[in-house]
Amino acid sequence: MTTVTFIDKKRIRDEVIEILCNKLHNLPHPGDDDEFDYEHQALVPDITKDPLDIAEVSMDLEDAFGVNFDEALPGEAGLETIGKVVEYLNARINTPRKEAKPK
Numbered sequence: 001m002t003t004v005t006f007i008d009k010k011r012i013r014d015e016v017i018e019i020l021c022n023k024l025h026n027l028p029h030p031g032d033d034d035e036f037d038y039e040h041q042a043l044v045p046d047i048t049k050d051p052l053d054i055a056e057v058s059m060d061l062e063d064a065f066g067v068n069f070d071e072a073l074p075g076e077a078g079l080e081t082i083g084k085v086v087e088y089l090n091a092r093i094n095t096p097r098k099e100a101k102p103k
Helices: 008-022 051-065 082-093
Strands: none
Touching: 008 051, 008 082, 051 082
C-alpha cells in the first residue's frame, strides 16, 4: 500500500520563495515589495550568477521537498523562473508514481 502526501501548490510556492530569499539576498522577501513578480522572476542572471548559489538552493529545495532535480537545476533550461521551479516541484510531489512490482 502506498501513502500519498499532497502538498498544496501555494504552500510549495511559499516555501520555495522563503528558501530562495534566505539564500539569494538579491531576492526581496515577501512583504518587502508587494508588487514583485516571483512567478516570472528569472533566477539566472537576474538574482544570481554564482553556480554555487544555485547548487546550494537546489540542495535546500531537495531536502525540503524530498525530490531530486534530475534533468536540470533551478535557473537552468526548463527551470529558469521561480514559477517553473514551483511547477516542477508540484508535479514531482503531487503526481502519483507507480511502484515497481516485485519480481
